[in-house]
Amino acid sequence: MKDDHSIVLKSGTFGQISTRIASSDLAAALESLKVKNPELKSAIVIADNSVSYRDVMASMEVAKGKIAQVNLGGF
Amino acid sequence: MKIKKSFLPQAKKNEQMALQITSMADIFVIILVFLLKSYSVEGLPYQPSVALNPPAAKGRVEKSDALKVEIAKSAVNLGGKNVATIDGFKFGKNDIDSDGASATLRRALAVSHRTAATGPKGAKLIVVADEGAPYETIKAVLAPAAREGYLEIQLAVSHAE
Numbered sequence: 001m002k003d004d005h006s007i008v009l010k011s012g013t014f015g016q017i018s019t020r021i022a023s024s025d026l027a028a029a030l031e032s033l034k035v036k037n038p039e040l041k042s043a044i045v046i047a048d049n050s051v052s053y054r055d056v057m058a059s060m061e062v063a064k065g066k067i068a069q070v071n072l073g074g075f
Numbered sequence: 076m077k078i079k080k081s082f083l084p085q086a087k088k089n090e091q092m093a094l095q096i097t098s099m100a101d102i103f104v105i106i107l108v109f110l111l112k113s114y115s116v117e118g119l120p121y122q123p124s125v126a127l128n129p130p131a132a133k134g135r136v137e138k139s140d141a142l143k144v145e146i147a148k149s150a151v152n153l154g155g156k157n158v159a160t161i162d163g164f165k166f167g168k169n170d171i172d173s174d175g176a177s178a179t180l181r182r183a184l185a186v187s188h189r190t191a192a193t194g195p196k197g198a199k200l201i202v203v204a205d206e207g208a209p210y211e212t213i214k215a216v217l218a219p220a221a222r223e224g225y226l227e228i229q230l231a232v233s234h235a236e
Contacts, residue, residue, distance in 0.1 A: 050210070052207055057132055058130070061132045
């Protein structure tokens with residue numbers, strides 16, 4: 001999660017596929033990612049230092065609606 | 076002529092039926108105790124020891140009790156006691172190590188680890204943070220917790236209907 005309220009979605013075995021989206025498009029982007037990768041079962045949310053906890057939790061909630069296991073990372 | 080006995084009108088027997096309710100009463104008492112216990116947990120309010128406004132989230136309500144770390148704008152409390160004073164969600168620069176973890180909080184978490192409730196993965200910790208806290212502050216709390224062996228960390232939110 002970036003300071004400018006955008007989100008960079010990283011997928012692939014080593015996170016090599018990177019897509020920048022608006023935070024409002026997260027649900028649709030995850031849905032499409034799930035269609036392409038049905039085996040997708042977990043995600044890690046990492047945020048820039050200044051991103052508010054409210055925004056982090058909001059994104060986690062959206063992600064939890066699409067992916068079974070969502071964790072916080074970056075520490 | 077013999078008529079089969081069952082075809083004749085039978086005289087009503089003046090019998091009083093006794094209902095045995097002892098077992099049923101026992102079952103109701105057990106159910107009542109169970110319901111009372113459940114409701115006492117449902118209604119268990121949580122009042123943070125410091126003024127803060129957790130983010131709202133929908134989804135399932137999971138009741139859990141464990142050591143709580145509360146992150147407010149000017150203080151970090153652990154188990155209801157103030158362990159670090161922060162200024163506008165910022166830890167002092169001298170308190171943050173190279174990995175962004177709070178040294179003061181790490182010491183407090185190490186002391187509390189001995190008495191903390193444990194789950195299947197390890198010691199349990201519930202993080203109750205103000206919604207305005209920057210992720211930097213959340214990391215400064217989560218990093219020392221993970222290092223001190225709190226491997227079952229839950230993030231508390233206020234439940235949005």
